[in-house]
Amino acid sequence: MSTMKGAHLLTATLAIFALATCLLVSASDPSPLQDFCVAINSAQFPQFPGVFVNGKFCKDPKMATANDFFFAGLQIPKPTANAVGSTVTAANVEQIPGLNTLGISLARIDYAPNGGLNPPHTHPRASEVLVVLEGTLYVGFVTSNPDNKLISKVLNKGDVFVFPVGLIHFQLNIGPVNAVALAALSSQNPGVITIANAVFGANPPINPDVLSKAFQVDEKLVEYLQKQFWYNNN
Numbered sequence: 498m499s500t501m502k503g504a505h506l507l508t509a510t511l512a513i514f515a516l517a518t519c520l521l522v523s524a525s526d527p528s529p530l531q532d533f534c535v536a537i538n539s540a541q542f543p544q545f546p547g548v549f550v551n552g553k554f555c556k557d558p559k560m561a562t563a564n565d566f567f568f569a570g571l572q573i574p575k576p577t578a579n580a581v582g583s584t585v586t587a588a589n590v591e592q593i594p595g596l597n598t599l600g601i602s603l604a605r606i607d608y609a610p611n612g613g614l615n616p617p618h619t620h621p622r623a624s625e626v627l628v629v630l631e632g633t634l635y636v637g638f639v640t641s642n643p644d645n646k647l648i649s650k651v652l653n654k655g656d657v658f659v660f661p662v663g664l665i666h667f668q669l670n671i672g673p674v675n676a677v678a679l680a681a682l683s684s685q686n687p688g689v690i691t692i693a694n695a696v697f698g699a700n701p702p703i704n705p706d707v708l709s710k711a712f713q714v715d716e717k718l719v720e721y722l723q724k725q726f727w728y729n730n731n
Contacts, residue, residue, distance in 0.1 A: 531558060535565040536590050536597035552686070553590065553597050566595035574675070575607045580728035582613035582670070587731065589686055596685040604680040608632065608670035615668040615730065616691055623687030625660040625680050627668070629653060632676025638666035665692060689731055698727035 536553035556565070568588045575584040589602035596602055602623075606615055627636065629652045637649025638660050651671070652658055660666040662683070670676040696708065702723050709716040 533558065533561065533566075533595055534598040535561045536594040553594075555597065556594070561595070566593065568593045571603070571605045571679075574677070575605070577607050577609035577613055577675070579730065580726070581616055581730050582609035583607060583615045583668075583730050585615065585731045589682075589684075591686075599685055600683060602682045602685050602687060604682065606668065606678045606680060608634070608668070608676040608678075610670060610673050610675055613670035613676065616693060617665050617667045618689055618691040619663055619665050620660075620682060620684070620687040620689060621663055623682040623684035624662040625666070625682050625687075626657060627652075627660065627678050627680045628657045629655065630677040630679055632670055632674055633672035634676055634678065635669045635671045636667065638664045640664065691727075691729065691731075694727040694729060697722040697725065 534552075534555035535558070537556045538553075571586060571588060575586055577584055584607050586605040586607075587602070588604060590596045593602075607613075608615070631654055633654075634652045635649065636652055636658050637647055640646045640648065641664065650658060668678065696703065697719075705716045705719040705723070708719045708723075712719070
């Protein structure tokens, strides 16, 4: 009898595991059915107005060239004399059409000395691995509600740090020289939501009553912040 109960328990466990596996698989991108799907501009298909795909249309694989999988320039420093003191150089599907459907991308971030900041932001569709190439960065991310725990660390050249998908994170150059980092992301189109820009620079503006109550500050302060120029470093 105990053997039969054990068998039933094992069967039930395997069934639950199989169901969970199916749910996980259905929640992710399907397995590719071809070698690659080089992206092309959907505007080239005017005969299909209002038709969207979760990604980009694919070029005929026979028409693919090496340039579809190539991007040059990540070795070039970018200017950081701007409001936040940083510049992000993306290498995602917009720059490399061959990344379409592959679930990976890169970005270079340049930081000005003494305070160059990649402001608090999230990537709604990707986790990020950051490696410091030059300089010293203070980095961190904040966990979700209800804990909102700050997990942070000072990174030096060669150090690596991970930012989980969807969580607010940042990098600050705390050194006296320029800093450079390279980020790898788990999506060909990770997306970026810069928190201050989205909240106070929304178009049209969010009703000040909403933000005043959300941040527990005077409405005039909210209106002041909404009038500021929110720089996009991407």
